Structure formats: C-alpha cells, structure tokens
Amino acid sequence: DIVMTQSPDSLAVSLGERATINCKSSQSVLYSSNNKNYLAWFQQKPGQPPKLLIYWASTRESGVPDRFSGSGSGTDFSLTISSLQAEDVAVYYCQQSYNTPYTFGQGTKLEIK
C-alpha cells in the first residue's frame, strides 16, 4: 500500500497569512502515460463530509476559491492557502488515487492564530 504522510499534524496561522500543508507519498503517484499526478486534497469541517479542493495535484475543483492552490509532483506535494480566511478552519487530507488500495494522509488541523 502507498503510505501518505502529511506535515504538520496541526497548524495555526493568522488571518490573511499564508498556510502551507505538505504531503509525501511512499512511492510516486505520477502516471508517466498521461503525466498526471493522482493526488487530491480534501477539506473537512466538523460534522461534514470531506470536500474535494484539488485533484491531479494542482487542478482546482469547480467553485473552489483561487486562494487554494496545489503543487508538487512524484512523491512530494503541497497545499497552499494564500490568504487564510476564517472559513478555512478545517482538517485537510491528501489522498492518492494512483492505485488501489487508495490511501489518505493522517490529516492536518488548520486553526486561526
């Protein structure tokens, strides 16, 4: 199974500041045939299901604010929120869909400083 490791486990950032969450996979999730990284980012608020933010490592899902961006390739990825808003307080998960069994990171809890 591919192991997904996020860092940090928790993060406190001031409103309007940048927040960056990292995700590392135990093996590459880049498909050479189409040059796509099968890495997604989800946001989960209390009592709600996860919400897809980013797929293919850097493609923003429709309706997601452009302050959210994803980057990286191969085994190392990042989710960046350029200017933190109060509504961004949540737990964030990375997930690989390169192969089954699909796996998620352990989650990063983002709070306001």
Add this chain to the structure above:
Amino acid sequence: QVTLKESGPALVKPTQTLTLTCTFSGFSLSTTEMRVNWIRQPPGKALEWLARIDWDDDKFYSTSLKTRLTISKDTSRNQVVLMMTNMDPVDTATYYCARAYGGQFDAWGQGTQVTVSS
C-alpha cells in the same frame, strides 16, 4: 445534481454483519469510468478507504479488510451495497460513500454513523 445518501443500522452487535446501502442520483453507474467508493472515519480519526466498485463491475478492497468486505451494485436501482462481516467495536465510525468519475472523489454522501456495541 449529483447526490449520494448512505443508509443502514446505527447500532450493530459485535460479530454481526453490517449492511450499508448507498443510494445515488444524478449519474449512472453504467457510465464508462464511473465508480463508487466506500470510506470510513472513526470518531476523531482520519479517513480510511474501504472499497470500490466500477461501472464494469470490477471490485477493489482495502488490504487489511478485504476478507470481511463485499461490495455490490444494483444499477437499475442506483444503489451500491457494502457488507462488512464480524463487526468489532473498533469498526465504530462514520461510513461514507463517494462517487469517483475520472479518478477524483468529487461527490460524497453525508455519512452514516455506525456504533458497534453489545
């Protein structure tokens, strides 16, 4: 509009078999590349992928749970069923179903809470 809804018992006893149903609308599981997944989340813990069924009836399971899981679909009723045998208190969790079209989990149900207790 794509919607998914999980249903099943809120409480099961240890050793019993859990049967969950995902009823969806807004898409067809007979469409090429369409998939439905089950994911669970114990209280206060991370997401764990359980199983996937594809438009062509291919099935995939979690490595650690594959001996206990069975996934099936009823395309005409727009339903996917997950069965998990030999339930244990550690299986207490919220269980979600999610659509995957093109690879990404782009639509999720609200989840159903399952408690395993005698």
